[in-house]
Amino acid sequence: MIYFDNAATSPLSPSVIEAMTQTMGTVFGNPSSLHAHGREAKKLLRDARQTIASCLHTKSDQITFTSGGTESNNTVIKGYCLKHQDKGKHIITTAIEHHAVLEPIDYLVDQFGFEVTVIQPVNQTIRPEDIQAALRPDTILVSTMFANNETGDLLPIKEIADLLQDHPAAYHVDAVQAIGKILVAPDELGIDFLSASAHKFHGPKGVGFLYAKTPNFFNLLHGGDQEGKHRASTENLVSIVGMAQALKEACEQMDSHYQSIKNLSDQLIDGLGDLNYYLNGSDHKLPHVLNIGFPAVSNDTLLLRLDLAGISISTGSACTAGTVQPSHVLAAYYGAESPRLKESIRISFSEFNTSDEVTSFIKTIHQLLGELHGI
Incomplete structure (x- = not known):
C-alpha cells in the first residue's frame, strides 16, 4: 500500500506516538487543577506552548490551542470581525481559499451584513496589487492561505502584509499546508493571525493552534478560563503534546x-x-x-x-x-x-x-x- x-x-511519526503514549500513561491531571497532578499537566501544556512558539519564532502567550485549522479560522474570521464591526464590515479574501475560510465569511455576509471582495487569480497567481486595489476604508480583515491545499501554490504573504502596514485591516493567514514544511515566522512576516492543524505535519487529528499577535477577538467557546480566557474547554493535553513533538521534529x-x-x-x-x-x-x-x-x-x-x-x-x-x-x-x-x-x-x-x-x-x-x- x-x-x-x-x-x-499525514501519519503520526514514531516520536509523536511515543510522546503521546507516555503522556497518556503518566499524566492525567486537569491542567486547570491546583494540586500536584494538575500542576504536572500544566507544565506539559506550558512546555508544548513554548515549543510551538519557538518553532514560529514568537512568544508563547501568542499561541492558543484549538481543535484544528477549521476552529482557528472560524475564531479569527467570526471573532475578530464581529468584535470590530463598528470599524467596518468589509473583508477581502481569495477565490482559492479552503472552505474553512470561505464559509465563515459567507456566514458573516448572510447573517450580519458584511461585504466581501473575493480576489481572483491571474495566471494562477494571487497578486498583491489586486488586494491593494480592493482595500477600502471599512476593510477590517484580509484573509489568505499561505500554501494552497490542492496545488501547493505559495501566496505572496510578505508582500500582502507589507501593503497592509499603513492600513488598519488585520491580516489572517491560513497556514495549515505550510506549517512544518517551510519556515513560517508570523512576527517577521507581519501576520496578525495564523491558523495551523497538527495532522498536516505528522501530529494527531483534532488539535491545532491559533497564533494571534494580539488576541483581540470574541471567543467562540464560553464556559471556562482556559487558554488565557480565549478558548473555554479543558485542553486536549495528550494531542497537544503530540502536536508540539511533531512540529519540533519537523522544524529540526x-x-x-x-x-x-x-x-x-x-x-x-x-x-x-x-x-x-x-x-x-x-x-x-x-x-x-x-x-x-x-x-x-x-x-x-x-x-x-x-x-x-x-x-x-x-x-x-x-x-x-x-x-x-x-x-x-x-x-x-x-x-x-x-x-x-x-x-x-x-x-x-x-x-x-x-x-x-x-x-x-x-x-x-x-x-x-x-x-x-x-x-
Missing part, C-alpha cells in the same frame, strides 16, 4: 525533509516521460503537492483504479470527499467549464514516502493509462 495523500492528513529537520520531498516530486514528473499530461497551478509552489491532469481521463476513474492497485491519492480537498463537487480552486484558475476539473488528481508527499514508492506509482500510472486508452 502506498499513501500519496499527505495534504489530506525541515531542510532535509524539503529536499527529500523535492527529489520525490522531481522523480515523479521525470518518470511521466512522454505521457500526455499537464501540471496545474503556478511555478511558485511547495514540492509537497502535485496536481496533475491526464487529458480525456476521468479523475474519478483514475482514483478508483489507483486505489484498487493499492495507491491512495485524491482529486482535491479531503473536506469535500464523497461529493461530486468540482474543485473551486481549479475553477478559479482555469474556468468552471475547463476539462481540468474532471481530469486532475492530487498527489501529496511527506518525508515518509520513498523513491521506490514513486517508481511503483510511475509504473502503475503508465499501465493504467495504457489500459484506459486501449493501448
Whole structure:
C-alpha cells in the first residue's frame, strides 16, 4: 500500500506516538487543577506552548490551542470581525481559499451584513496589487492561505502584509499546508493571525493552534478560563503534546525533509516521460503537492483504479470527499467549464514516502493509462 495523500492528513511519526503514549500513561491531571497532578499537566501544556512558539519564532502567550485549522479560522474570521464591526464590515479574501475560510465569511455576509471582495487569480497567481486595489476604508480583515491545499501554490504573504502596514485591516493567514514544511515566522512576516492543524505535519487529528499577535477577538467557546480566557474547554493535553513533538521534529529537520520531498516530486514528473499530461497551478509552489491532469481521463476513474492497485491519492480537498463537487480552486484558475476539473488528481508527499514508492506509482500510472486508452 502506498499513501500519496499527505495534504489530506499525514501519519503520526514514531516520536509523536511515543510522546503521546507516555503522556497518556503518566499524566492525567486537569491542567486547570491546583494540586500536584494538575500542576504536572500544566507544565506539559506550558512546555508544548513554548515549543510551538519557538518553532514560529514568537512568544508563547501568542499561541492558543484549538481543535484544528477549521476552529482557528472560524475564531479569527467570526471573532475578530464581529468584535470590530463598528470599524467596518468589509473583508477581502481569495477565490482559492479552503472552505474553512470561505464559509465563515459567507456566514458573516448572510447573517450580519458584511461585504466581501473575493480576489481572483491571474495566471494562477494571487497578486498583491489586486488586494491593494480592493482595500477600502471599512476593510477590517484580509484573509489568505499561505500554501494552497490542492496545488501547493505559495501566496505572496510578505508582500500582502507589507501593503497592509499603513492600513488598519488585520491580516489572517491560513497556514495549515505550510506549517512544518517551510519556515513560517508570523512576527517577521507581519501576520496578525495564523491558523495551523497538527495532522498536516505528522501530529494527531483534532488539535491545532491559533497564533494571534494580539488576541483581540470574541471567543467562540464560553464556559471556562482556559487558554488565557480565549478558548473555554479543558485542553486536549495528550494531542497537544503530540502536536508540539511533531512540529519540533519537523522544524529540526525541515531542510532535509524539503529536499527529500523535492527529489520525490522531481522523480515523479521525470518518470511521466512522454505521457500526455499537464501540471496545474503556478511555478511558485511547495514540492509537497502535485496536481496533475491526464487529458480525456476521468479523475474519478483514475482514483478508483489507483486505489484498487493499492495507491491512495485524491482529486482535491479531503473536506469535500464523497461529493461530486468540482474543485473551486481549479475553477478559479482555469474556468468552471475547463476539462481540468474532471481530469486532475492530487498527489501529496511527506518525508515518509520513498523513491521506490514513486517508481511503483510511475509504473502503475503508465499501465493504467495504457489500459484506459486501449493501448
